[in-house]
Amino acid sequence: GAGVSQTPSNKVTEKGKYVELRCDPISGHTALYWYRQSLGQGPEFLIYFQGTGAADDSGLPNDRFFAVRPEGSVSTLKIQRTERGDSAVYLCASSPGTSGSNEQYFGPGTRLTVT
Amino acid sequence: DQQVKQNSPSLSVQEGRISILNCDYTNSMFDYFLWYKKYPAEGPTFLISISSIKDKNEDGRFTVFLNKSAKHLSLHIVPSQPGDSAVYFCAASARGSQGNLIFGKGTKLSVKP
Numbered sequence: 001g002a003g004v005s006q007t008p009s010n011k012v013t014e015k016g017k018y019v020e021l022r023c024d025p026i027s028g029h030t031a032l033y034w035y036r037q038s039l040g041q042g043p044e045f046l047i048y049f050q051g052t053g054a055a056d057d058s059g060l061p062n063d064r065f066f067a068v069r070p071e072g073s074v075s076t077l078k079i080q081r082t083e084r085g086d087s088a089v090y091l092c093a094s095s096p097g098t099s100g101s102n103e104q105y106f107g108p109g110t111r112l113t114v115t
Numbered sequence: 116d117q118q119v120k121q122n123s124p125s126l127s128v129q130e131g132r133i134s135i136l137n138c139d140y141t142n143s144m145f146d147y148f149l150w151y152k153k154y155p156a157e158g159p160t161f162l163i164s165i166s167s168i169k170d171k172n173e174d175g176r177f178t179v180f181l182n183k184s185a186k187h188l189s190l191h192i193v194p195s196q197p198g199d200s201a202v203y204f205c206a207a208s209a210r211g212s213q214g215n216l217i218f219g220k221g222t223k224l225s226v227k228p
Contacts, residue, residue, distance in 0.1 A: 042218030
């Protein structure tokens with residue numbers, strides 16, 4: 001079956017611009033996560049959705065970052081007034097949301113470069 | 116302060132031999148541990164996991180060992196194959212969390228033919 005997909009695969013933007021990154025989770029997965037991976041680091045948690053609601057947004061670095069999942073499926077990560085330090089690979093993951101297993105299935109990521 | 120540590124940035128192993136990747140953690144609330152493999156330009160792929168109520172989990176060539184008293188886990192790959200060459204991430208989630216994972220920095224494994 002289809003895995004997690006993310007678009008675009010690459011995004012180059014100028015400092016100060018607004019960007020949106022899209023994630024299509026595996027069909028039927030209720031849990032959706034966003035992570036950010038900088039060079040030489042492991043993925044860092046940003047936000048978690050259970051259904052339509054953001055159950056945990058404690059990883060968002062500041063109020064320039066926002067994410068939505070209005071229909072409980074596709075999610076969009078939005079970054080306002082981008083800064084060079086936002087450059088990273090943004091990963092989305094989904095899981096069935098059932099208890100007892102925290103296996104998360106990752107998409108290929110969006111590489112964001114802020115110039 | 117890193118809660119999940121992978122102290123070896125890289126590891127080189129001969130094909131057919133055992134690969135042992137190590138991971139240490141500091142948070143005693145962690146109760147579920149996972150290993151992911153990552154190829155360049157791809158997202159991490161789930162490999163194997165272990166709950167804190169177990170000390171070993173095996174799946175084919177992959178075995179994960181958990182030593183709770185030492186807060187240490189390891190991934191054994193036997194026999195290693197060239198296709199195993201990738202970056203391996205150790206990850207953990209905490210009891211009571213929403214399942215968000217805390218990752219180590221990764222270990223780059225190279226398996227030489």
